[in-house]
Amino acid sequence: MSKNLVIVESPAKAKTIQKYLGPDFEVLASYGHVRDLVPKDGAVDPTRGFEMKYELIDKNEKHVNAIARALKQADALYLATDPDREGEAISWHLSELLKDKGLLKNKPVRRIVFHEITKAAVQDALAHPREVAADLVNAQQARRALDYLVGFNLSPLLWRKVQPGLSAGRVQSPALRLICEREEEIKAFIAREYWTLSARADKQGSLFLARLVELHGKKVEQFSITSGEQATAARLALEAAARGQLKVASVDKKQRRRNPSPPFTTSTLQQEANRKLGFTSTRTMRTAQQLYEGVDIAGETIGLISYMRTDSVSLAQEAIAEIRRVIGNQYGAKAVPEEPRYYKSKSKNAQEAHEAVRPTSAMRLPVQVAPYLTPDQAKLYELIWKRTVACQMTQAVFDTVAAELRAGSEHAFKANGSVLVEPGFIAVYTDSKDTPDDEDDDKRLPPLEVGESLRLVDVTPEQHFTEPPPRYTEASLVKTLEEYDIGRPSTYASIISTLQAREYVRLEGKAFNPTDVGMIVNRFLTDHFNRYVDYGFTAGLEDDLDAVSRGEKEWVPLLAEFWKSFKPQVDEKMELKRQDAVSDARVIGVDPVSGKPMTARLGRYGPFVQIGSKDDPDGEKPRFASLKASQRIDTITVQEALDLFKLPRKLGHLPNGDEVEVNIGRFGPYARHGKNFVSLKKDDDVMTIELPRVIELIEQKAAALDAATLKTFGDTGIRIIKGRFGAYITDGTRKANLPKKREPEDVTVFEAEAYLAEAEAAKKPVKKGAKGKAAKAEGEAAPKAATKKAAAKKAPAKKAAAKRKPASKK
Incomplete structure (x- = not known):
């Protein structure tokens, strides 16, 4: 009987797929990447066409050996790693390692891709295999090489000019710049005072508020009233003109409709999980990975959501049809729109062949699967399920009222009300916001008629001060990174983790606060490497890498163009004195x-x-x-x-x-x-x-x-x-x-004492006129052989230290 070997990244994924494929297949895990660049200078060699030197990752050696043993007994190899660049690269690296071992002779190698771990999706992928996509692999290699070249060149510079142990990254550094620039805005912010006035009106015992919009015949702007004295004078003028009555000058009634948000992408999932659940990006992606790879439900391992690294908002036709059936069953036929909703990503680089993050089956209600899930899994699954179902529901309908109330001929107040009359999708899901929703939602006004008079209860002035822009939360930082096209959604969690691990930022409450080290590193990079932390340049480089993945650009010329201007700049800045490089005092x-x-x-x-x-x-x-x-x-x-x-x-x-x-x-x-x-x-x-x-x-x-x-x-x-x-x-x-x-x-012991005495003498400043005497004393302090050896080794030691460079991190 023929045996086929299938390779995936994780043991959980392997366990799920093994159950779908049966005894003719053996499914093993590579446990992530199997090779990486050697962690030293020269791993990417610009002088040899950016040749990249890889080595087997030590912790995965035993897993690669297990794969090699199984392959000897197999007739074919199926590479079923994740459907993105990283997954493609894992498949390529593994096949290269197995090729080097001579294990692929006369054995077909097939790449299969699926976006959800269900039996139907896996079997469909087996029926439509392809080769490893060279363009995707090249794009991943180019990204890895760029990150390495930036890290291995900027980081040692930071060690010398700022502080040991620091790092810079191609995408990490622009993200740090965002946080630091926001902090500078906050520091530079000067609060401005302003006042608002509200009238409390009464119609037959029904009280409501109206805000001042016109004073002495002029429109009231934010800074029309900027002191308590002005506010008091305005109140007195309004009360005198009104004489206890406000007249209804106009009533504008409208119906407002609100559409649901599209289903989740990686980015919006991270944002909403942060706002609604308090999850970090890392926690969100870790939990989503578990839901994707499969959970044991009543003895059956089931992948509960589609692939969670995606920038697409589209849904498969079968998924939409099932969602519409679920809506009818759970919320009634009235909640199902006449036509399905189709969404298109705003991102120019979105891969529409992928789907949004969605339940593999909307028929699996959150309440039904919750008993089999951890608390984090249950919360995230419910969030994904609700957002997906809501995106195919009817609009929410509000009745809105805007009334103008006049106090005499020169002054006017405006009252707004909004009443939800048809909840539609809001019955299932509403988005969270970094700023509050419209305060007038669900604020009711009594029935008002043009020309009628209302009793003015009082006019209340209220003092306000403008506030600085808020510090970034994880949700708002992810949103801004996506807006600037910096990095890719799958990298946001690692970017944020690195900034915290390097202590460039601290999370205080939910907001990121840059540390002194973070501020100074950012200042150094913006002063001396502004182009490489520029948002537009970083986004342009991402576009170029996407073009490589589509086969529209070659990756080696892309690296050469970058290196041509980057390396001379690094060399130039290496010669700067620290006080010229960093103005931190x-x-x-x-x-x-x-x-x-x-x-x-x-x-x-x-x-x-x-x-x-x-x-x-x-x-x-x-x-x-x-x-x-x-x-x-x-x-x-x-x-x-x-x-x-x-x-x-x-x-x-x-x-x-x-x-x-x-x-x-x-x-x-x-x-x-x-x-x-x-x-x-x-x-x-x-x-x-x-x-x-x-x-x-x-x-x-x-x-x-x-x-x-x-x-x-x-x-x-x-x-x-x-x-x-x-x-x-x-x-x-x-x-x-x-x-x-x-x-x-x-x-x-005598030599040891002599070495110590020599080192101590070398630290002491030499007084004028005593240079020769000091030198003689110093020369007598240690054995001649030891002194000569120490002197001979001094210059090479410095060169060796200069060659030590850190691993690149994004």
């Missing part, structure tokens, strides 16, 4: 005690405040204190900065008698015990940490030091440590690099 004020200037800036270990400077004529060293997590360089005040220098908290004594105190210094929060120090962790608060926690940190540091120790020298306190960039010698206070060709076990 802010003068806060003057220390009232010493009279010295106080500044706030970003250092290698985070933001800090400084009193004085190294160039002070009195020779006194400057003092430093790190900012708290809640403080910002651009907003910290003199008093808040001074309070940081009053922070030391005494916690008690260690068993050996050493006193323990905690404080915030230039390099962050720390605990001092005797003459020794230990850094506090990110979650440790200087104001609340207690002695047992500090003892725990001291023990952790000692254990880590012992684990990294290569050699000790009796009770001298000197030891050789295995460091991140090579072995070094330390006595707890001084530190010296161990020459690379010296083995730790061969170093004597």
Whole structure:
């Protein structure tokens, strides 16, 4: 009997499809991508036509080996990974690996695609196989190469000019720019005062409000009345003119109809799940993946929704027909429109061959499947089901009334009312908004006739102030990224996660607040690489990548065009001095005690405040204190900065008698015990940490030091440590690099002391007229061989450090 091997990405998906295909097929999971670029410089080589060097992902090696073993017993290979560029790339990488192993000889390789995991969809895909789409693979490779080239070139630049450990990404950086520019708008915003006046009218005991729209014969605008005095004068004039009565001058009655929103795309699903359910984009996509891959319902594994990475709003004819039947059954024939609704995406790059995110069967009501789902799955499925069903329902119908009420001949108020008369789709689903819906919805007015008089109860002035634009939430950021055509919906979750992981932004409540590091990184990139964080340029590059996926552009010339201007700019900026590259220092004020200037800036270990400077004529060293997590360089005040220098908290004594105190210094929060120090962790608060926690940190540091120790020298306190960039010698206070060709076990205590003395002497400033003497003393401090070796290695060590580059992240 012939056996066919089918490959999908995940074990959950494999389990579902295996049940659909039966014993003639074996379904295995690749567990996502199987190959990636080697994580070092040169993985994309512009000098060789952007040749890309891939390697097997370590954690997936065992899964690839399992696939290879199964393939030896199979007659054909079916690649059934997801129906997008990433899925196409996974299929291509896997087939390339298997080809290299010589396992594809005389075996057909077929690519099959389905947009929902149902038996009918899978069997239809098997009946219509194709080859791996080279254009889609090339588009994915081009995107990966661009991300790599940007990350591996901009990130080291940030390390040198701003702070170690930072990263920049082709799409991540424009997203950061959006958040930072909004913060600058908020900072620059100046609130303006304005007043509104409302009349409370009474018709036979029915009270309602009307807003002032005309005063002294002129239309009332937002800033027509800007002070309490003006508002009071207006109120008095209105009351005098009205004499207790308002006359109905006009009544305008209309019927307003509202259409339902289209079914979900990836982007709108993320937005609504954030607004309605409080889900992050990552949580939404993780839960949607589970619903797509299949859930066990009464002993049967069923994929509950269609593929969730899509920018299309179209629905299959069969799906529409089923939805209309469900609407009739659940909400009555009146809720079903005469004709089906068809939606077309506004995105110019939407793939209409895909469908919107929808239930695989609208017949599976949320209440029926909820018992088999986790709480998150149940909430998200209900959201998708309701939006999909609502999109095929009748319009909502409102009766609206707008009445003009006059107070004398020169003044007028306007009253609006709106009553829902036919709920239509609103019976199932209404959209959430970043801003409130029309306040007049469901606000009723009594029956009004032109010419009749109403009793004026009172006129009430109300003070207002304009507000700055709101900070971005996940929903509004995703919406804006899509509007600017930055990135693609499937990447939004990873963009947002990266910004938070790098601590460029913090989520405060539901809003993103940029950190000092985020603001300074953005300033550096906009000052020196403006083109590459420009929204239009980023969107244009996305269009080019889409053109590659459609076979309209070649990917290598696209990369060459980008690299031609990008690389020289990186090289040029690498020569900048840090003070020219980053203008992050802010003068806060003057220390009232010493009279010295106080500044706030970003250092290698985070933001800090400084009193004085190294160039002070009195020779006194400057003092430093790190900012708290809640403080910002651009907003910290003199008093808040001074309070940081009053922070030391005494916690008690260690068993050996050493006193323990905690404080915030230039390099962050720390605990001092005797003459020794230990850094506090990110979650440790200087104001609340207690002695047992500090003892725990001291023990952790000692254990880590012992684990990294290569050699000790009796009770001298000197030891050789295995460091991140090579072995070094330390006595707890001084530190010296161990020459690379010296083995730790061969170093004597006298040599170790000499290396430490030499390193200490090299740090001391040489006084004028004493250069030769200092040099002689320094030369005698260490064995000649060691000194020569250290000098010989100095330049190569710098070059080696310059070659270390981080992995690219978007």
